Amino acid sequence: MSKYKVTRDGIRIYPLSEFSGMRTAGRVAAQILDDLCDHVQPGIKTIDIDELVRDRIREYGVKSSTIGYRGYGHASCISVNHVVCHGIPGPKVLQSGDILNIDVTITADGWFGDSSRMYAAGQIARKSSRLLDVTHKSLMLGIEAVKPGGFFGDIGHAIQKFAESHRMSVVRNFCGHGIGREFHLPPNVLHFGSRGTGAKLEPGMIFTIEPMINIGKPGTKILSDNWTAVTLDRSLSAQFEHTVGVTEDGYEIFTLSPGGLFHPTRHLN
Ligand code: MF3
Ligand code: CO
Numbered sequence: 001m002s003k004y005k006v007t008r009d010g011i012r013i014y015p016l017s018e019f020s021g022m023r024t025a026g027r028v029a030a031q032i033l034d035d036l037c038d039h040v041q042p043g044i045k046t047i048d049i050d051e052l053v054r055d056r057i058r059e060y061g062v063k064s065s066t067i068g069y070r071g072y073g074h075a076s077c078i079s080v081n082h083v084v085c086h087g088i089p090g091p092k093v094l095q096s097g098d099i100l101n102i103d104v105t106i107t108a109d110g111w112f113g114d115s116s117r118m119y120a121a122g123q124i125a126r127k128s129s130r131l132l133d134v135t136h137k138s139l140m141l142g143i144e145a146v147k148p149g150g151f152f153g154d155i156g157h158a159i160q161k162f163a164e165s166h167r168m169s170v171v172r173n174f175c176g177h178g179i180g181r182e183f184h185l186p187p188n189v190l191h192f193g194s195r196g197t198g199a200k201l202e203p204g205m206i207f208t209i210e211p212m213i214n215i216g217k218p219g220t221k222i223l224s225d226n227w228t229a230v231t232l233d234r235s236l237s238a239q240f241e242h243t244v245g246v247t248e249d250g251y252e253i254f255t256l257s258p259g260g261l262f263h264p265t266r267h268l269n
């Protein structure tokens with residue numbers, strides 16, 4: 001039994017006074033992603049990036065939320081090019097022109113901070129850079145739809161409308177999620193949909209928004225390792241993820257980049 005109030009839609013309401021725990025967890029997750037920036041270069045193996053994440057987690061005195069989660073063995077997911085999400089760190093060496101998502105979730109004092117962002121190895125193609133811009137903007141537009149009295153469908157609608165207006169597609173097979181004192185809680189936060197649909201947004205809700213946008217078609221499949229999700233048409237895919245809370249008059253982003261490094265090719269974000 002949870003000590004928290006739960007809405008009729010099964011969504012947990014946290015007292016706003018407890019958001020301080022999320023601020024710490026979110027900041028540490030974001031700091032770890034900042035710390036990786038200088039290391040994500042052509043020539044590095046993705047398993048070596050994961051090792052850096054482990055080192056930082058130790059240094060900051062927090063816990064990895066993913067090691068041991070449903071049998072997962074790493075401190076990060078690293079998804080390169082046409083990998084949509086849940087890429088497993090390994091011997092793959094980054095090449096100049098690769099785009100990759102690094103997703104880190106940590107637990108600090110029992111609070112979960114979950115964030116992911118895109119990185120560029122070396123010089124990337126114009127179409128890759130457009131994909132990153134559209135995906136980043138779609139996340140931020142989704143976040144701006146978060147306010148009490150609004151609906152989860154408003155978030156999905158904002159994301160889908162923007163991505164599709166740039167002739168890109170929204171992945172349907174993965175979604176954001178409630179979070180807080182647990183890693184994955186209701187609701188499923190869809191990155192597509194219609195305004196005014198789904199559960200109503202209330203102060204105290206905490207969830208992730210983490211749109212995956214493809215240059216090609218939205219279809220995905222999971223590889224035989226049972227984790228790695230790739231685009232069916234092998235088109236490039238990108239993702240940005242923030243953990244947010246609903247406040248009395250809008251939203252709070254818990255995973256803002258301390259160094260302003262959230263978007264790799266733009267300063268101050
Ligand atoms: N961090 C991912 C998310 O955004 C979940 C990763 S679960 C793992 O929800 F086991 F693959 F690490
Ligand atoms: Co998440």
Ligand code: CO
Binds near residue numbers: 104105115
């Ligand atoms: Co994540």
